[in-house]
Amino acid sequence: MAFPLPRGITPPEISFLAEMEMVTILPRQRLEGLELLGGPVSPLLPPRRTSLPLWLALLLKRQRRANILPPPWLHPESLELILEIETQNDEYQHAFSPPPPLPGQPAPGDHRRAPLATPRYTPSGEKYYPAPPFLPQNTARDHIPPGEPPALPFHWLEVGTMLLEAASDDLVDPDQTRRLLKELREVRMAKVRAGVDVLDAAAMGGGGVALTGVGAMELGEGRRFIAGVVDELRRIGASKEQARREEMAEEMANGGYDGTQDDDDEMEF
Amino acid sequence: MDIDDILASVDRTADTSTPESTALDHQLLTRFWVAERAVPELLPWPTSLMERMMERVRRQIESIEDLAASSTDPITHHQTSSTSAATTNLTLSILQSDLSRTQYLIRSLLRQRLSKLTAHSMHYLLLISRPNNTQPQSQQSQTDSSRPEDSIPEPPSTDDTDVISPLSKEEVSFLHAHQTLLAGHYGASFLNSFPPQLRRLDDNAGGTSMVQGPDGKEVVFVRCLVEEVRVVVPPGDGVEVEVEGTVLRMGEVWAVRWEGVRGAWGRGEVEVL
Numbered sequence: 001m002a003f004p005l006p007r008g009i010t011p012p013e014i015s016f017l018a019e020m021e022m023v024t025i026l027p028r029q030r031l032e033g034l035e036l037l038g039g040p041v042s043p044l045l046p047p048r049r050t051s052l053p054l055w056l057a058l059l060l061k062r063q064r065r066a067n068i069l070p071p072p073w074l075h076p077e078s079l080e081l082i083l084e085i086e087t088q089n090d091e092y093q094h095a096f097s098p099p100p101p102l103p104g105q106p107a108p109g110d111h112r113r114a115p116l117a118t119p120r121y122t123p124s125g126e127k128y129y130p131a132p133p134f135l136p137q138n139t140a141r142d143h144i145p146p147g148e149p150p151a152l153p154f155h156w157l158e159v160g161t162m163l164l165e166a167a168s169d170d171l172v173d174p175d176q177t178r179r180l181l182k183e184l185r186e187v188r189m190a191k192v193r194a195g196v197d198v199l200d201a202a203a204m205g206g207g208g209v210a211l212t213g214v215g216a217m218e219l220g221e222g223r224r225f226i227a228g229v230v231d232e233l234r235r236i237g238a239s240k241e242q243a244r245r246e247e248m249a250e251e252m253a254n255g256g257y258d259g260t261q262d263d264d265d266e267m268e269f
Numbered sequence: 270m271d272i273d274d275i276l277a278s279v280d281r282t283a284d285t286s287t288p289e290s291t292a293l294d295h296q297l298l299t300r301f302w303v304a305e306r307a308v309p310e311l312l313p314w315p316t317s318l319m320e321r322m323m324e325r326v327r328r329q330i331e332s333i334e335d336l337a338a339s340s341t342d343p344i345t346h347h348q349t350s351s352t353s354a355a356t357t358n359l360t361l362s363i364l365q366s367d368l369s370r371t372q373y374l375i376r377s378l379l380r381q382r383l384s385k386l387t388a389h390s391m392h393y394l395l396l397i398s399r400p401n402n403t404q405p406q407s408q409q410s411q412t413d414s415s416r417p418e419d420s421i422p423e424p425p426s427t428d429d430t431d432v433i434s435p436l437s438k439e440e441v442s443f444l445h446a447h448q449t450l451l452a453g454h455y456g457a458s459f460l461n462s463f464p465p466q467l468r469r470l471d472d473n474a475g476g477t478s479m480v481q482g483p484d485g486k487e488v489v490f491v492r493c494l495v496e497e498v499r500v501v502v503p504p505g506d507g508v509e510v511e512v513e514g515t516v517l518r519m520g521e522v523w524a525v526r527w528e529g530v531r532g533a534w535g536r537g538e539v540e541v542l
């Protein structure tokens with residue numbers, strides 16, 4: 001038994017991953033810059049703000065060496081707005097509220113700009129597109145452009161919970177924040193449960209089920225169930241799928257195949 | 270590939286000792302770990318990335334030891350005030366936390382890979398062995414001295430570069446030793462009391478191979494990182510070409526079959542969650 005954990009990262013590992021998110025701190029003491037294996041850390045010079053990985057920020061916070069500036073979304077007003085999108089907006093009755101856009105991705109609802117992903121390159125020359133937890137989605141921002149809706153980052157539940165636990169005195173209204181996080185969690189878990197109906201689409205070859213906007217911890221909780229249901233549905237439908245594939249092969253051999261599939265596998269969660 | 274890509278690839282620094290490349294490698298390792306933990310099959314071993322990471326870990330351990338030694342050194346200890354000693358302790362604890370986090374990533378990654386290797390050991394042995402070394406064994410299996418170990422394919426020689434192996438060199442030798450022990454054990458406990466033709470571990474009598482591999486049809490969760498990615502259905506069941514399915518758009522998270530996005534993952538266009 002080389003490894004006892006199930007496939008897919010487990011909730012403690014998701015928290016571990018969330019601790020790599022960058023947050024903004026206000027140091028209360030000086031410290032030289034450090035060369036960490038996770039990347040360089042700039043020197044701490046009070047009262048200059050700096051961005052650190054969450055695990056380091058929490059370590060400093062617990063020793064009262066720094067204050068954490070909460071991310072803009074972790075504010076009662078932003079959370080109220082997101083909760084309103086989740087519950088009142090017709091567009092998101094069966095989907096999660098839109099996540100913060102990736103670099104190069106236009107804001108939701110902005111159809112004038114086409115998405116454009118700009119890669120970085122790894123030392124072996126492969127393309128690399130940064131994604132959470134390595135995007136500044138939890139750092140404090142001085143200026144938020146008007147019209148930009150608040151959005152829950154991928155690791156919202158973990159970052160929110162950890163900040164509430166270790167740095168509640170740095171948050172605006174911790175009790176209200178805690179209540180709103182709990183409400184958001186319940187609303188979104190109900191959506192995950194209601195989405196079981198469309199899981200059939202992911203059981204077909206080439207199909208899938210969209211979960212856009214889902215949080216890391218929500219995915220971690222639903223992973224076993226969703227993957228189990230889809231795999232079971234696939235086994236039940238295996239002979240049907242094989243028959244369809246054989247039919248397609250026959251059509252292709254006769255030259256009658258026009259490259260389109262007549263299945264309805266594009267379904268929103 | 271357009272002109273920007275070419276410029277960017279020329280522009281990138283081959284120097285891997287800069288702090289920026291440390292941060293990038295950390296992100297690559299983290300993403301690879303998450304993917305390896307999530308997908309059903311063994312992913313190709315990232316040789317150069319792991320070499321860089323192991324070298325960094327080694328150097329970091331050295332520098333932590335140096336720092337720890339200098340802070341407890343009686344000669345320098347007199348001169349330093351208590352505040353700087355406290356700062357050294359803080360620095361040490363930060364460095365050690367960071368080291369432990371990286372070591373956890375590497376350890377978890379390696380153990381996950383070993384677990385996948387042992388679960389489908391014959392599948393991976395057949396995958397890495399050259400296809401032409403199976404002929405002499407099929408004659409051998411008819412003799413009375415046939416043993417279960419004979420069905421284990423020889424590992425590729427180290428200078429053999431035309432076999433693309435997803436395993437590292439250490440994993441190949443582990444896998445071969447593991448399967449040889451296992452086959453010896455099966456032989457000693459029950460297989461040697463069977464007729465010789467039933468002793469093989471890679472029997473495919475009746476058209477059904479007894480070697481089981483990972484199931485690429487299992488579902489994984491991915492995030493699309495580029496403008497557009499198409500889920501594909503690989504050839505099979507009589508259809509000879511790859512058929513395209515659903516379109517994933519930038520920033521979207523989907524539950525799809527692993528085999529449908531394996532190619533896009535290899536190009537770095539999707540991220541496994």
